[in-house]
Amino acid sequence: MAMESQMNINVCVEAENGGLHSKFDEDGRPKRTGTWMTGSAHIVTAVIGSGVLSLAWAMAQLGWIAGPIVLLIFSLITLFTSCLLTDCYRSPHPVHGTRNYTYMQIVKTNLGGVKYLVCGFAQYGNLIGISIGYIITASVSMVAIKRSQCFHKYGHDVGCHTSNNPFMIIFGIVEIVLSQIPNFHELSFLSILAAIMSFGYATIGIGLSIAKIAGGGNHVRTSLTGTTIGVDVTSSGKLWNTFQALGNIAFAYAFSTVIVEIQASKLMNSHDTLKSSPPENQAMKKAAFTGILITTTFYMSCGILGYAAFGNTAPGNFLTGFGFYEPFWLIDIESWSSKRWAKSDFVTKEHYISIPVFGIFRVNKFRVIWRILYVIVTTVIAMMLPFFNSILGLLGAASFWPLTVYFPVEMYISQAQMKRFSPSWVGLKLLSGLCLLVTLVAAAGSIQGIIAELKAYKPFQSVS
Known part of the structure; x- marks a missing residue:
């Protein structure tokens, strides 16, 4: 207030x-002074993430025909539902209505309180999962550097296997330190850094794949249908891996949770979000098209060249490295807590500490304890379940239908006051139903992958 x-x-x-x-x-x-160009830059930054690392493996499960087609279909669905979502940024009219500043606020305005709570559960659960997934891959990245040094020193015949756990703990400690920075989500330079990192490791992956293909050496097997039953996998393994590959591709396009924040002012410096003229929904549609076009070009390149380089034995993570994700809902919970217990010094009081060179640093007891506990819990879970492809597939499945398809479709139908059983209504409902089916099979394949890996895995003893 x-x-x-x-x-x-x-x-x-x-x-x-x-x-x-x-x-x-x-x-x-x-x-606001942002344009469709700054919006598309933020979209590229948000979309190109850890999902790019699994695309070569996903392509190997699907093959030369289905792989590119599935990737293209996911990009078109994401673009379409993103456009529906941008029209709901203002309510009840997409141009002259009142602004909604977060994804959850849009759901509450258009669909009511019950679905607002369901959306919150889906969005927060997804962010927890993403935090766990990033800890897993960050540790694998650090282990990869250590192993490369071992290979250089002792040769490639040496296993050089290293435990992931110490590196997960190291990454967790870094997260704890960074998470204490007040208003971390408002640091505008993070978008620039994230964009450099996104393009950086995607380009490195493409370059390494081209170098491997050009270098020749061991012959790799590829096929129109991907991995071969009886040679690479069993018949049941082929089915489950195909389902899991769908989840991995879905995860690669999972950015719907932040598209509203890109259009509004929650995620980055408010001056850099879309200005009112031309209307935000028009500019955002252009930004979404540009951003997803650039992203899909990178994804196709990484997936196709990665598959050509490694063939049917493509690794789950063909680059072993990606960036950091700050779970913004932590800040939402802190804001809610500060309002709920406004008179509590533990929750609201800021303590100012002078640090040489860096200046004055604000410390809040509740923020310190809450963020430390969050990092510890997600790090422990990551140490218990360090399964890269299965976890990414499950995350993609869990977020794709509810956040990328269902809520945008339902909100658009509600705001447009679309008549039941009209051609447009039927078409949108059919799209949502088909995507739900894809989500269910992707989730089933990922869960089966986790179960299979757990049979031979001992908790807290993962190695790379």
């Missing part, structure tokens, strides 16, 4: 001074 009051005061002052249009939008927030 205090923040809203201050915004209203700012608007009144600026209006009196004749400068309202220069500093504030109609909602009283700082005037």
